[in-house]
Structures are given as C-alpha cells and as structure tokens.
Amino acid sequence: MVAEVKGMKTWSGLAKNRRRPSEYEVVTTNLQTRTRHPDQAYELSPAPLLEMNAFYKKNVSESPLQHPDWEGFRDPDEMIYRVYTRIQDQQEQYVDGLLDEHDELGHDAGLSASWLEVLERLYTPRRYLQMALQMGAAYLVQIAPASTITACAGFQDGDEFRWLSRIAYRTRELQMAHPARGFGEGERAHWEEEPAWQGFRALLEKTLATYDWGEHFAALNLVAKPAADEAHRQLGRVARRSDDGLLGLLADNQMRDSERSRRWSAALVAFSLESEGNAGVIRGWIEKWMPLAREAVGAYCGALPEQDDAANAAIGAVEAFHRSLGLDA
Amino acid sequence: MTTEGDAGNLVGPVMRAGEIADAVLEAIREDNEGREVVTEAHASYIRIKVADECVLRYETVGDMLGRTVTRGDIESNMPSFAGFIRTEPDGIRFVAR
Amino acid sequence: MALLEMHEWYDLTRATNWTPAYVDEEALFPPALSDPFGIAVEQWETFDEPYKVSYRDYVETQRDKDIGAYSVKSALARADFFKKASPHWKALLALHFSPIGFAEFHSASAFARMTRFSRAPGMRNMATFGTLDEMRHGQIQMYFAYEFIKHDRVFDWAHKSSKTENWIIISLRHALDDIEHTRDAISAAIMTNFAFEQGFTNLQFIGLSADAAKAGDHTFATMLQSIQTDEARHAQIGTPLISIMIENGRKAEAQRLVDVGFWRIWKQFSALSGISMDYYTPLEFREHSLKEFMHEWVVDQFARNIKALGLDLPWYWDYFLHDIETFHHSQQIGVYIYRATEWWRPIACVSPAERDWLEEKYPGWNDTYGKCWDVVIDNIRQGRFERTVPEVPPLICNMCGLEVTGVAGTGRQVNGRRWNATDFHLDHEGRRYHFCSEPCKWVFELEPARYQGHRSIIDRVLDGTVPPGPDGFYEYMGQSFEERGVCGYDYQWIDGYDPPRAAAAE
Ligand SMILES: [Fe+2]
Ligand SMILES: [Fe+2]
Numbered sequence: 001m002v003a004e005v006k007g008m009k010t011w012s013g014l015a016k017n018r019r020r021p022s023e024y025e026v027v028t029t030n031l032q033t034r035t036r037h038p039d040q041a042y043e044l045s046p047a048p049l050l051e052m053n054a055f056y057k058k059n060v061s062e063s064p065l066q067h068p069d070w071e072g073f074r075d076p077d078e079m080i081y082r083v084y085t086r087i088q089d090q091q092e093q094y095v096d097g098l099l100d101e102h103d104e105l106g107h108d109a110g111l112s113a114s115w116l117e118v119l120e121r122l123y124t125p126r127r128y129l130q131m132a133l134q135m136g137a138a139y140l141v142q143i144a145p146a147s148t149i150t151a152c153a154g155f156q157d158g159d160e161f162r163w164l165s166r167i168a169y170r171t172r173e174l175q176m177a178h179p180a181r182g183f184g185e186g187e188r189a190h191w192e193e194e195p196a197w198q199g200f201r202a203l204l205e206k207t208l209a210t211y212d213w214g215e216h217f218a219a220l221n222l223v224a225k226p227a228a229d230e231a232h233r234q235l236g237r238v239a240r241r242s243d244d245g246l247l248g249l250l251a252d253n254q255m256r257d258s259e260r261s262r263r264w265s266a267a268l269v270a271f272s273l274e275s276e277g278n279a280g281v282i283r284g285w286i287e288k289w290m291p292l293a294r295e296a297v298g299a300y301c302g303a304l305p306e307q308d309d310a311a312n313a314a315i316g317a318v319e320a321f322h323r324s325l326g327l328d329a
Numbered sequence: 330m331t332t333e334g335d336a337g338n339l340v341g342p343v344m345r346a347g348e349i350a351d352a353v354l355e356a357i358r359e360d361n362e363g364r365e366v367v368t369e370a371h372a373s374y375i376r377i378k379v380a381d382e383c384v385l386r387y388e389t390v391g392d393m394l395g396r397t398v399t400r401g402d403i404e405s406n407m408p409s410f411a412g413f414i415r416t417e418p419d420g421i422r423f424v425a426r
Numbered sequence: 427m428a429l430l431e432m433h434e435w436y437d438l439t440r441a442t443n444w445t446p447a448y449v450d451e452e453a454l455f456p457p458a459l460s461d462p463f464g465i466a467v468e469q470w471e472t473f474d475e476p477y478k479v480s481y482r483d484y485v486e487t488q489r490d491k492d493i494g495a496y497s498v499k500s501a502l503a504r505a506d507f508f509k510k511a512s513p514h515w516k517a518l519l520a521l522h523f524s525p526i527g528f529a530e531f532h533s534a535s536a537f538a539r540m541t542r543f544s545r546a547p548g549m550r551n552m553a554t555f556g557t558l559d560e561m562r563h564g565q566i567q568m569y570f571a572y573e574f575i576k577h578d579r580v581f582d583w584a585h586k587s588s589k590t591e592n593w594i595i596i597s598l599r600h601a602l603d604d605i606e607h608t609r610d611a612i613s614a615a616i617m618t619n620f621a622f623e624q625g626f627t628n629l630q631f632i633g634l635s636a637d638a639a640k641a642g643d644h645t646f647a648t649m650l651q652s653i654q655t656d657e658a659r660h661a662q663i664g665t666p667l668i669s670i671m672i673e674n675g676r677k678a679e680a681q682r683l684v685d686v687g688f689w690r691i692w693k694q695f696s697a698l699s700g701i702s703m704d705y706y707t708p709l710e711f712r713e714h715s716l717k718e719f720m721h722e723w724v725v726d727q728f729a730r731n732i733k734a735l736g737l738d739l740p741w742y743w744d745y746f747l748h749d750i751e752t753f754h755h756s757q758q759i760g761v762y763i764y765r766a767t768e769w770w771r772p773i774a775c776v777s778p779a780e781r782d783w784l785e786e787k788y789p790g791w792n793d794t795y796g797k798c799w800d801v802v803i804d805n806i807r808q809g810r811f812e813r814t815v816p817e818v819p820p821l822i823c824n825m826c827g828l829e830v831t832g833v834a835g836t837g838r839q840v841n842g843r844r845w846n847a848t849d850f851h852l853d854h855e856g857r858r859y860h861f862c863s864e865p866c867k868w869v870f871e872l873e874p875a876r877y878q879g880h881r882s883i884i885d886r887v888l889d890g891t892v893p894p895g896p897d898g899f900y901e902y903m904g905q906s907f908e909e910r911g912v913c914g915y916d917y918q919w920i921d922g923y924d925p926p927r928a929a930a931a932e
Contacts, residue, residue: 003513003912003913003915005516005577005578005580006579007576007577009576010572011582012585012586013586023569026568026569027564027572029585030586030588030589031528031588032589033528033588033589036589036591042603042607042608043596044600044604044608044876044877044879045875045879045880046880049875049876050875050879051458052607081492081561081562081565081566082489082562085484085485085486085489086489088485089486089489092481096429099429103428127441128442128444131442131550135541135550138541138542138554139538139542142535142536142538142539142542150531150561154538154558157538157557157558158554158558162481164439164442164551165439165481168438168439169435172434173430184438187441192444192445192447202448205446206449208449209449209450338730372636372637372713373638373651374632374636399487400479400483401483401486401487401490404658404659405491405652406655407658408628408632408651408652408654408657409658410658411727411730413476413665413731413734414477414662415476416479418431418432425730425734426735
C-alpha cells in the first residue's frame with residue numbers, strides 16, 4: 001500500500017491557458033520571487049529596514065510603469081536556453097567561417113590606410129560601448145518583475161558579450177596585421193576622448209545610472225541600444241564601400257541579435273499597453289531620451305567617411321521602431 | 330575519516346564516469362609521470378588526484394581516445410575538482426594554491 | 427584553421443573599464459551595490475579569472491551539454507521509470523525539484539548583479555555566463571519536473587512554489603535572498619560563488635547523482651552532473667575576489683562573508699541533502715551517508731580551499747562537525763510529523779533495516795532519534811494515527827526558518843519528542859527572536875536591521891497574518907486539501923516494506 005498518487009494536465013499556473021503550454025512557457029514562467037509583496041521583494045526585513053527592499057520598492061513597485069501581472073508577458077521568440085545556445089553556436093560557426101575565409105584572403109593587409117584609421121577610431125573602441133550595453137542588459141535581468149522578462153534580458157546580456165568578444169578578436173587581428181597602428185592600445189582613449197563617441201558615452205552612462213526599471217528598459221532597449229546598433233549598421237554600410245566586406249558581414253550578423261532584442265522589447269511595450277497610462281509614460285521616456293540618442297548618432301555617423309546621410313538613416317530606423325510600438329495617442 | 334583540509338594537498342579533477350574519464354585518467358598518468366596518481370571511484374564519478382599539482386593536457390586525452398579533445402569535452406564531463414584551477418591554452422592545471 | 431587562439435585576443439575582452447564623465451562614478455557604481463569596501467579600481471582590474479572560456483566556446487559546449495542531458499532516455503521511458511519508482515524515490519524527486527527550479531533561475535539575477543556592478547572586467551564577463559548557466563539550470567529542471575506532473579500533481583510545486591508562503595519555501599528564500607540577492611556584487615559573489623557553490627552544490631549535484639545512478643535513474647543522474655559542470659566553472663568567480671580582499675586589508679570582511687554564507691547554506695543543504703541521502707534514498711542505492719559525503723566534499727575538499735586562500739575555518743567549525751551528525755536527523759522527524767504542512771508525500775524511512783543503517787553510520791542514533799521514532803511507531807501500531815501529528819506548532823528559527831530542535835533523546839519533551847534543545851534567543855527592539863543555534867543567532871546579531879523585520883511562519887500565525895480556522899494555515903501556505911502531505915507509505919513501513927504488512931489496520 002502506498003498513498004494515492006494523482007496527476008494533472010499541466011502546471012496549475014498555466015491551466016487557464018486555452019492552448020497547451022509550449023516548452024518555453026513550461027520552463028520560463030512564474031520563476032520570479034521578487035513581486036510577492038511591494039515592501040518585501042526579498043524574504044528579509046521589509047523596506048525601509050533592508051536597503052535592497054527599499055531599492056526594489058522604489059524602482060519597481062513605485063515605477064511609473066505598472067502592470068498588474070508582469071508574469072503574463074511572453075517573449076515572441078519563445079527563446080529558451082537550449083535553443084539559444086544552438087542558434088548562437090550556428091551563428092558563431094558562421095562568423096568563424098567568415099573570419100577564417102577573410103584571413104586566408106589576406107583581407108586585413110589589403111585595407112587602405114584611411115580605412116584603417118576609421119577602424120581604429122570608430123570600430124574597435126566599440127567594445128566599451130558593448131560593455132555598457134552588456135551591463136545595461138544585466139541590470140534588467142536583476143530588476144525585471146517577471147521571469148519571462150529576466151530571460152529575454154539574460155539572452156541579450158549574452159549577445160552583447162558575444163559582440164564585445166568578436167570586436168576584441170578583430171582588434172587583435174588588425175593589430176597583428178598592422179602593428180605600427182594603435183589597435184589594441186588606443187581604444188580606451190578613443191572611447192573617452194574622441195568626439196564621435198562622446199554622445200554614445202553620455203547616453204550609455206546616463207542610461208546605466210537610471211535605476212527605475214521601466215525607465216531603464218525604455219532608455220536602454222527602446223532608445224540607446226537601437227541607436228547604438230543602427231549606428232553600427234551604418235558603419236557596416238560604409239565598410240562595404242571601403243573594401244571591408246568583412247565588417248559589413250559582421251555588422252549584418254550583429255543586427256540579427258539586435259532585432260531579436262527589438263522584437264521582445266516591442267512585445268513588452270505592447271503588453272504594458274494593456275494597462276492604462278503606460279502609453280504616455282513610455283512615450284514620455286522616449287521623448288526624454290531621444291535627444292541624447294540623436295546627438296550620439298549625429299556625432300558618430302557624422303564622423304564616418306562618405307556617410308551620405310548615415311545619421312538620418314540610423315535615426316530614421318530608430319524612429320520607425322518607435323512608430324511600430326503603437327504608442328501614438 | 331578525513332580531518333579538515335588535510336588530504337595531503339591532493340588535487341585534480343572529478344570526472345563523470347565514462348570513456349572521457351578513463352581517458353583523462355590515462356592522460357594524467359602520462360602527463361604527471363613519476364608522480365603518484367590516486368583514484369577514487371564512486372557510482373557515477375571518479376576522483377583523480379595528484380599531490381600539489383595535477384596537469385591535464387587536451388592533446389594527451391585525445392591521444393588516448395584517438396580523436397580531438399577540446400576544453401569543452403573536458404568541461405562537459407568534469408562536475409568538480411579538488412584544489413584550484415588554472416585553464417591554459419593546451420590544458421588545465423590543478424594546484425593546491 | 428587560421429583562426430586566432432583564445433589566449434591571443436582574450437585579454438582585450440577584459441580591458442573594458444573606463445572612467446565615467448557624464449555621471450558621477452558613485453552614480454554608476456553605488457558602493458552599496460558595487461563595492462562597499464573602498465578597494466581601488468586598479469585592484470579590481472587585477473581579477474584574473476581562473477577558468478577562462480570564450481563566448482564562442484561557451485555556446486558550443488553548452489549546446490552539446492544540453493543535447494546530452496536532454497536525450498538520455500525518451501520521455502516515454504522516463505514516464506515509465508517514474509510510474510514504477512518507489513515512494514522513496516518519488517519523495518526524493520519531489521523534494522529536489524520543488525524548490526530548485528525557481529531558486530536556480532533566481533540565481534541568474536545574482537550573477538547579473540556582478541555583471542552590472544563589479545569593477546572587475548573579467549568578473550563581469552564570467553558572471554554573464556553565470557547568468558546564462560543559471561537560466562539553464564532553472565529551465566532544465568523545470569523541464570524534467572514537468573514530465574512527472576501528468577502522473578503526480580506534487581510536481582506542480584516546481585512551478586508554483588516560487589510565490590507561495592509555505593514555510594519550507596520561506597526558509598529557502600530567506601537564505602538565498604540573504605546571501606545572493608540583497609548585497610553588493612562583491613559580497614554576494616564571495617557568499618554565492620565561494621561559500622555556497624564551491625562549498626555545497628557538489629553535495630546535491632554530484633553526491634546525489636551517485637545515488638541516482640545506482641537507482642537506475644540515469645536521466646536524473648546525468649542532469650545533476652551536467653548542471654554541476656557549469657557550477658564548477660562559474661563558482662570560480664569567488665576565489666580571486668577573496669585574494670583581492672585579503673591583499674587590500676579586508677581579510678576580516680572576507681572571512682565574515684564566508685562564515686555567514688557557509689552557515690546559511692549549510693542549514694539548507696542539511697535539510698535538503700541530509701533527508702535525501704540518509705532517508706529518501708532507498709537503502710540499496712545509498713552510496714554514502716550525508717556525513718560521509720560532507721567529509722568528502724566539504725570538510726576535506728572545500729575546507730582546504732578556505733585555508734589555502736589564507737582564511738580560517740569558520741569559528742563555529744566544531745559545532746558544525748557536530749551538526750553534520752545531528753541536525754538533519756531532527757529535521758527528518760519534524761518533516762515527517764508535520765507532513766500536512768508539506769506538499770509532497772513525506773516518508774519516515776526508519777524501517778528496521780534502515781534503522782540498522784542509520785545506527786551504523788551514526789552510532790547512537792537508536793538511543794536518540796530512534797527513541798523519538800519509537801513513539802511514532804507505537805502510535806501507528808496502536809492505530810492512533812492522529813497522535814503521529816503534533817498538536818502545537820513547532821518553534822521556528824528566526825534565521826534559518828527551520829525547526830528549533832537539538833539532539834533528540836534527552837531533555838525537555840515537546841510534542842512527544844524529547845530534545846535537549848537550547849533555546850538561543852535574543853531580545854531586540856522590543857521583541858524576542860528564537861534561534862536554532864549559536865551561529866544562526868550570531869548571523870542575526872551581525873546585522874539586525876537586515877533580519878529583524880522578517881516574520882517567521884509562526885510569527886505570522888501569532889500576529890494574525892495567517893487567517894484563523896482549521897484551514898487558514900494551509901490556505902495561507904498555498905495548500906489546498908489535496909496538497910497537504912500524507913505518509914507516502916500510508917503508515918505501512920514500520921515493520922519493513924517487503925513484504926508490506928498492514929500495521930494496526932490488520
Ligand atoms: Fe545553478
Ligand atoms: Fe551556480
């Protein structure tokens with residue numbers, strides 16, 4: 001004799017769904033513990049006694065961005081870990097192939113002096129920008145009020161490190177091909193001093209110092225990251241015209257990740273629009289952050305050679321993304 | 330029974346039982362020649378230990394298996410290790426400090 | 427291939443610190459989240475990750491790991507295994523899967539704190555893998571728990587427990603939130619990566635995998651070890667931090683972080699792994715006792731690292747060695763007799779043969795814990811099942827959230843059990859706090875503000891947070907009538923399981 005054992009169809013938390021839950025929903029939903037009590041995100045002294053509980057309360061429970069059930073959010077890509085590693089392994093294999101092939105063709109030796117100077121100033125210092133984007137995504141991971149949001153941000157965190165790593169790789173290759181130049185040495189100085197980067201540096205530093213979860217999401221994922229990535233797309237375009245087909249292809253590949261970020265970000269905006277008042281809040285944040293983004297893109301794209309309107313193209317793409325969000329009153 | 334932190338500074342990998350574990354043991358014997366290699370088999374894992382320092386080279390493991398062995402192949406089969414780890418381009422060193 | 431080797435370019439991935447110009451350094455790295463120790467950024471930049479992996483290598487290795495871990499057996503074969511598994515193994519699986527899915531997923535956030543707020547670039551990158559790893563651990567364990575739900579509703583708790591106020595879940599969240607989620611990046615990393623992950627995860631994820639392999643549960647055994655291969659890597663974040671702390675005159679602080687983290691997590695593993703290994707694992711599949719596994723993984727392997735890094739063993743070490751042999755035995759009695767407050771089907775696991783094993787592994791067990799069980803057994807034999815359930819709620823520790831017990835057999839009688847329990851208590855700002863042990867009390871006294879506002883499940887009963895009435899307590903804990911634990915063997919274990927003999931009902 002053993003005690004009676006009964007089964008059930010699916011998680012009770014997903015039982016109200018009409019369709020059968022996908023693997024994504026089964027393994028990603030309801031894994032958050034921070035949203036049970038507004039004063040006590042963490043199972044210790046409530047706010048204000050415990051600083052972190054006060055921090056979470058201020059930046060999430062009292063954020064202007066509110067939804068009664070953030071756990072209801074779903075990633076349109078339904079990305080799960082075992083799919084993420086498979087997809088990104090394929091993409092990295094592709095990038096390995098590109099690098100190998102271009103190396104065999106002596107690609108870097110054939111780059112012109114004027115283009116090498118552009119790479120030194122406007123490409124390899126991007127690893128600092130990638131670091132900032134990575135840190136921003138990591139903030140979303142730890143502050144987001146639902147495990148389905150945490151998961152999206154976690155993969156984005158990984159993606160940013162992916163491109164930080166590939167830029168580091170390319171920096172080293174360029175350094176080996178052109179040891180007399182400043183590759184691998186001068187990036188920090190360019191990031192900190194080169195006028196073309198200062199707009200992005202200001203935008204990212206200010207985004208990182210924004211702790212309200214909703215505003216951080218809007219500043220990073222609706223403005224700073226799309227702007228930074230669109231500027232990179234423009235670099236890729238110019239690269240092609242400067243016989244640097246490799247950078248063009250790498251930038252294209254990076255945009256795949258960027259677009260996934262935009263898909264879940266748009267879905268999160270759409271989800272938050274279920275609650276009244278959020279449209280105005282998000283619109284307000286976009287309006288607040290876009291001037292910094294315009295300045296950043298303007299300064300960066302303005303420094304690209306033969307850029308014929310790269311800045312407008314980049315900002316246009318960011319604005320088109322905003323128009324797609326359904327925020328217009 | 331052991332007393333705390335007093336296992337004679339034996340260091341080395343804990344491998345999931347299987348062919349990689351067997352190859353790692355053989356490789357460690359070869360790459361740490363002249364030094365005693367202690368093993369301790371459990372139902373699902375095996376401890377491989379060498380005093381003070383234990384060298385594991387991917388190529389030697391590959392030689393034992395007759396195929397290329399990467400860092401990832403080792404990691405996937407190494408749920409733990411004793412001592413401290415130092416990853417190097419061609420292998421792993423486990424050290425007591 | 428003419429691809430560069432990782433070591434040729436890797437250093438550039440960790441030359442990523444810059445000096446902020448558009449916001450204050452403190453706004454970007456608030457000390458309370460980043461570094462309250464005031465160590466110079468150049469010092470943090472010396473952080474050299476002992477276990478280096480590139481992103482390219484990471485996604486490939488991790489893809490392969492998942493292919494291996496997900497495909498050990500078909501879903502059908504696993505379902506079949508589960509249906510045939512004994513109440514022992516089902517209880518073990520339930521105890522493992524219910525709290526661990528959300529806890530692991532939650533850890534992704536702890537690593538993200540490191541990526542965002544650490545001043546050590548190499549640490550930020552390693553922690554990014556840590557975030558991804560912990561998402562993996564959450565998801566793979568939710569996946570395997572889900573396969574059982576069709577057969578056993580107990581596994582619903584893998585999904586629902588995260589948000590319940592069940593006392594066991596409160597206890598776990600309290601410990602994890604304390605060490606992983608509510609401190610600065612450095613403190614959380616030393617506590618999480620060193621004290622918790624290097625210290626204890628091996629126990630549950632490798633030790634238990636040996637039992638699982640013996641039990642023929644190869645899917646579970648493989649999954650556990652596969653998870654642990656990630657832990658072995660990302661847990662290495664802790665060691666360079668301790669060295670940097672010591673080199674910069676912060677040894678005492680590092681020591682304290684280790685001592686607090688180690689104790690808090692030991693209490694959790696004592697209950698989780700202790701009950702799993704010494705009770706829920708069927709006798710014939712037991713590789714070692716908890717005590718033996720603790721000596722292998724912690725008292726030897728981990729303590730050695732503490733000393734090699736230049737720290738001392740925690741001040742409570744002698745008491746800890748004593749606790750290894752006692753605490754989980756008391757907890758197992760509590761977990762069984764308060765079974766209605768748990769969602770799975772707890773089992774006693776003290777049949778005659780199992781008692782012999784316990785006596786062999788823990789000499790003196792029969793004279794202490796065995797005596798408590800004698801009372802339970804006697805009540806079952808007399809058909810007085812209601813007497814196997816205590817009338818009054820237990821005393822709960824205001825730190826670890828587990829029952830205040832002690833060593834059984836002597837001293838004061840509580841609920842039919844005799845404990846030599848010392849009530850460690852503290853009067854602080856107008857109320858009395860109870861603790862199970864000196865270290866739990868010590869942790870509280872170090873930072874009272876961190877803990878004093880938290881109410882244990884018993885505090886909540888007394889202050890009216892828990893609704894009154896016979897069902898109020900269970901409903902508060904998220905347990906409908908069907909979700910209240912009953913004896914997994916329907917009391918028919920007292921004379922052994924094979925052949926099963928009815929007890930008083932005969
Ligand atoms: Fe984990
Ligand atoms: Fe971990």
